[in-house]
Amino acid sequence: MLMTSVLIAGFAGAMGQKAVDLVNGMADFQIVAAFSPQADRNDPERYNLNDDVQIFNDLAAIPDQAADVWIDFTVPSAVYENVKFALNHGMRPVVGTTGLTDEQEAELKALAKANHLGGLIAPNFGMSAVLLMKFAQEAAKYFPDVEVIEMHHADKKDAPSGTALSTAKMMAQNRQPHESNPDEVETLANVRGGDYQGIRIHSVRLPGYIAHEQVLFGGTGEALTIRQDSFDRGSFMSGVKVALEKVASLNELVVGLENIL
Numbered sequence: 001m002l003m004t005s006v007l008i009a010g011f012a013g014a015m016g017q018k019a020v021d022l023v024n025g026m027a028d029f030q031i032v033a034a035f036s037p038q039a040d041r042n043d044p045e046r047y048n049l050n051d052d053v054q055i056f057n058d059l060a061a062i063p064d065q066a067a068d069v070w071i072d073f074t075v076p077s078a079v080y081e082n083v084k085f086a087l088n089h090g091m092r093p094v095v096g097t098t099g100l101t102d103e104q105e106a107e108l109k110a111l112a113k114a115n116h117l118g119g120l121i122a123p124n125f126g127m128s129a130v131l132l133m134k135f136a137q138e139a140a141k142y143f144p145d146v147e148v149i150e151m152h153h154a155d156k157k158d159a160p161s162g163t164a165l166s167t168a169k170m171m172a173q174n175r176q177p178h179e180s181n182p183d184e185v186e187t188l189a190n191v192r193g194g195d196y197q198g199i200r201i202h203s204v205r206l207p208g209y210i211a212h213e214q215v216l217f218g219g220t221g222e223a224l225t226i227r228q229d230s231f232d233r234g235s236f237m238s239g240v241k242v243a244l245e246k247v248a249s250l251n252e253l254v255v256g257l258e259n260i261l
């Protein structure tokens with residue numbers, strides 16, 4: 001059986017370390033390279049990496065086709081350049097990092113097409129979140145009054161979460177345009193949250209939390225609440241495993257785990 005080689009960008013981070021453990025446990029996949037700007041290049045053991053894994057601190061130092069697959073769990077400010085680099089250097093991206101704009105996603109899709117490489121960008125690799133997004137998309141057909149509350153650990157760099165934004169985008173596809181209360185006044189700035197096409201998003205950041213989302217629909221005399229909880233980052237790894245197993249057969253850059261399941 002031919003081994004699929006993997007580079008993990010952001011390997012020293014919380015998700016990167018989970019990805020290292022996952023790939024180390026997959027018989028047909030091998031980590032050959034790893035990238036994190038501040039990681040100690042002389043201490044692979046500290047990061048559960050084998051001695052022969054090449055550790056990089058600079059994007060520009062990574063050679064052409066360093067691996068078959070580029071896993072990315074880095075930071076919103078770096079993900080676009082990382083994925084562009086991967087696609088320009090013959091690597092198929094599997095991206096969990098959030099923060100790509102619609103325009104950046106479109107550019108990366110075009111680049112993947114031009115370079116004949118498939119890949120996946122998934123704002124959430126957890127099954128509960130993928131199902132929540134699908135259920136919410138369906139419910140939005142019948143309940144146009146909806147708000148999203150996402151709750152995350154205090155170290156999260158971006159707000160709203162990629163999952164909340166993706167949930168809102170999916171609901172907006174099915175939701176009738178809907179006017180909110182024109183008389184509403186905020187007496188405390190931003191207290192009604194962010195506004196994605198009329199869908200309010202509220203971001204909570206607290207220690208003790210990992211990743212959680214509630215979608216609240218209201219109707220005449222009734223309400224529907226859909227909630228998902230990731231209590232452990234291990235919850236994202238079944239989705240990453242599916243992506244690794246399928247990425248070689250993808251002939252485009254797909255957005256959303258639900259589109260390859």
Ligand SMILES: NC(=O)C1=CN([C@@H]2O[C@H](COP(=O)(O)OP(=O)(O)OC[C@H]3O[C@@H](n4cnc5c(N)ncnc54)[C@H](OP(=O)(O)O)[C@@H]3O)[C@@H](O)[C@H]2O)C=CC1
Pocket residue numbers: 009010011012013014015016035036037038039073074075076077078095096097098099122123124125126162236
């Ligand atoms: N799709 C999904 O299912 C999930 C997505 N995420 C997303 O994954 C991303 C990472 O999350 P998490 O692991 O918690 O974050 P961490 O802060 O724990 O890790 C971030 C990693 O990125 C590295 N990094 C920092 N700056 C750069 C840069 N300029 N270029 C490349 N790498 C860089 C850091 O390296 P160093 O320490 O060396 O600076 C670190 O290894 C976030 O966007 C988060 O939202 C998180 C969970 C699930």
Ligand SMILES: O=C(O)C1=N[C@H](C(=O)O)C[C@H](O)C1
Pocket residue numbers: 098123124125152153156157160161162163164210211212
């Ligand atoms: O930063 C996190 O932790 C998470 N990020 C992703 C997001 O922004 O949606 C996925 C999950 O919510 C965990």
